[in-house]
Amino acid sequence: MKEELDVFHRHLAKERLKRTSQRDLILEVFLETEDHVSVEELYDMVKRRDTTVGFTTVYRTMRLLVEARLAREVNFNDGRTRYEHEYKHDHHDHLICTECDALIEFVSPEIERLQEEIAQKFGFVITDHSHRIFGVCNGHYTKTGELPPYCRKRQNGDLPPAS
Amino acid sequence: MKEELDVFHRHLAKERLKRTSQRDLILEVFLETEDHVSVEELYDMVKRRDTTVGFTTVYRTMRLLVEARLAREVNFNDGRTRYEHEYKHDHHDHLICTECDALIEFVSPEIERLQEEIAQKFGFVITDHSHRIFGVCNGHYTKTGELPPYCRKRQNGDLPPAS
DNA sequence: TTGATTGCAAAGCATTTGCATGCTA
């Protein structure tokens, strides 16, 4: 927590921006959740600690956190941008259950390597990527209906079909 | 062209929906472009042939084409949904240049296989996936500034950074 | 005939912007 705050403040200083209580609070609340929060969800959480913080400020602060490489935008096709921790979190991709709010993070060095190969073949320099696998999780096709333990719940239950 | 029209009409019949001149025209125009068109772009193209067709009808027809598996939604983070041909077009993913409108389609059976492995490991049944690699294409870091020939132009030049 | 389709206008949503006020450096 301490470390991320330092990173943020250094970023603000570098950009000649100002440290404010709102910005600090939003970062603090963001760091406390391991969920993939939307601005609205984060706003609700922030509001519980300080009712005066505005919606717009959360939007603007999330942009700053992305610039400071503390947050990373993700999109699960539910119509809103979500954010996950980026600082000292290895890159990963997502398995997304379209039947429930199950979400699994996965890492595949082999896929990353193949990506590089492909990019190289076409003369591309990769800056970023987004690999989303949509499907149906265990709990939704097995008879028990139980969610596998590694299926962490998402915040919003309703995902439209994949794009 | 003929074949896709048949597929469409069969889909309409199956769903007890009606064949209309607007729907036929929109499909026809969609099939004529190899671009990843947005609804707005498609609407403009349709308008040139029939000025009476409405915006809403294009939206609604694209939904039908997706249901009929003639079109596939894609999203390049430019704030609008785009569509590409799906009928008899093998699945592929995209390399997207964030500096220009270059777009490269790629296929990687190895990545597809690894995806399956990962999904299986987590008890997922894959229904769909979206793998987008954002980066800078050849023409934007080589001295010549020339676009490689396989960089097909997109319609809109301004892509925001990757999500 | 009957119910689906159309096109317009209006509504919905997530996100951004304008601006007067407030606060950091």
Add this chain to the structure above:
DNA sequence: TAGCATGCAAATGCTTTGCAATCAA
């Protein structure tokens, strides 16, 4: 003090919906 930040309201941009008129089956 200078100018960045804030929060509200209004605007934006894409997409959907309500509805009366129209049209396919």
